Amino acid sequence: MLQMGIIGYGYWGPNLVRNFNVAAGSQVSMVCDMNKQSLSKAKKAYPQVRFTSDVNELINDPEVNAVAIATPVFTHHELAKKALLAGKSVFVEKPFTHTVEEAEELIELAEKKKLKIMVDHTFLYTGAVRKIKQLIDDNVLGSIYYFDSVRVNLGLFQHDVNVVWDLAPHDIAIMDYLINDKPQAVVATGSGHFDRGLEDIAYLTFYYPNNIIAHINVNWLSPVKVRTTLIGGQKKMLVWNDLEPDEIIKVYDKGVKVTTTEGKYNLLVNYRSGDMWAPRIQATEALRLIAEEFVHYVEEGGKVVNDGAAGLKVVKMLVASSKSLKNKGEMIYL
């Protein structure tokens, strides 16, 4: 039984405690938060768990086998490094780290110590994303033309990071998981409206080889919540509406077939327009699956889609996006 120590009991921490506590193969041994109020709430819900406001006490506790970190991003590196140095594998909230160097150092350290890093790219464990991945890998969609994601709402403004670092890690991790190629460059535009140097609206365009394009629209200032991704393929097109309770994914037998006859200027465009199909989506909670995968990864090894290297890739894209954003759309090569 993997004994988890969870650092951070704010917004996301309670979900980690709940899931690691009941996941097959793990339970929560200790929880750390600097906020006493958060801790006393947690105590009531989990009488068997120990609590502390001192991270070192948790990290060095001999009963704790692995550490999950759900704190602000700028603290991830320090906490994860301490945990790895104490011989404990780490589960880190997204985004993995705040800089590329921090991520690289952690990956190297984990390798040296033969420990594991898993980044909480929760969406990669959802039934929806798994189904889309399967449709792409089975060539149901055909070669991909574009990935277009909108993730907007009236958001919880973060005080330390812009909207890209808050919302786009989801889309970038999903995009990176689904598209079987590496983006070459990013162009990011956006704006901030509260005179604090942090963008609350951003638009990211990732250029891939073969004219594949990915676009991510993140916005903290939308009156309506939208979580919709369009994926266009040569054979089929797909709409994933994460707020749709029933048909969360719709696959459309719609497409365009361009036939060239005698030279470039005689293009024949044919529109295929057929049925819509909504595959059944597995409803298991993603965080439960990810917790169990973490246990397996720590104890048995193997490969996971959200290891440190995957986390590093996302951080690289976030850093490049933020740089492009600051320079008003300057193309940043990846």
Added chain:
Amino acid sequence: MLQMGIIGYGYWGPNLVRNFNVAAGSQVSMVCDMNKQSLSKAKKAYPQVRFTSDVNELINDPEVNAVAIATPVFTHHELAKKALLAGKSVFVEKPFTHTVEEAEELIELAEKKKLKIMVDHTFLYTGAVRKIKQLIDDNVLGSIYYFDSVRVNLGLFQHDVNVVWDLAPHDIAIMDYLINDKPQAVVATGSGHFDRGLEDIAYLTFYYPNNIIAHINVNWLSPVKVRTTLIGGQKKMLVWNDLEPDEIIKVYDKGVKVTTTEGKYNLLVNYRSGDMWAPRIQATEALRLIAEEFVHYVEEGGKVVNDGAAGLKVVKMLVASSKSLKNKGEMIYL
């Protein structure tokens, strides 16, 4: 009674004939199309109208007082110039022209000959856009933070222009009408998938003063049709869903109020979250209103929101967007 000559009876021409024929103050005198089949269809519907396949015959017909042009964009300049030289005011399909120089020449010519140019930015005459304009001008939304428009569908691929020239003239004209300021620069990204040098997906970001940002997403390869614009203001936020039959505009009493206390780092973010209000929208057909406005403009003069100068502004933004698109997001100053 203004006698209209309509050039082009393809996709949009029939709408012009229908509306100019019944609009107060105008009727259609002659229709020109090179396609005999289109003409014979039109003849059946309008037995009183004369038909020709020779544009010069229409333009020089002494009975024709003004000419409406609904042909591919690269022909607009030549046809409009001929009409103006023949002493006839022109109504030109969007986009006005294919180059900035063409638009400037036509505007100059019309001024010299004391004739009128009106560009068919139909949306500016819709009840929805008029209502939004009123809400902005009445300061109901407060100062504008952003304009975010999505116009995607499985599109009629144009053979001569990219998706920006096909779909974005609508959004650009609307944006230019609604935002009481001038965009300073554009960054456009996108991609084409059919090896003919024409983009079928594009994302345009317009930078305005005071951190106002406008983003336009146009795509011919979407399995679903979306026509949604979000407008965020300091006081209220608005969603315009043009495909929504009843509540086409929703105004949300949602917003973010940031209070600074003692220095930059003590930001207090307050979320206002109140009622949604859906104003009643005037249902009159926009093209009927625009036809009647054209008659009035030709006969009485005055000012219209879609004159040659407005058309030129849109062309400038289209040209800049296409240039940025070709250069993968290079910032183009306006």
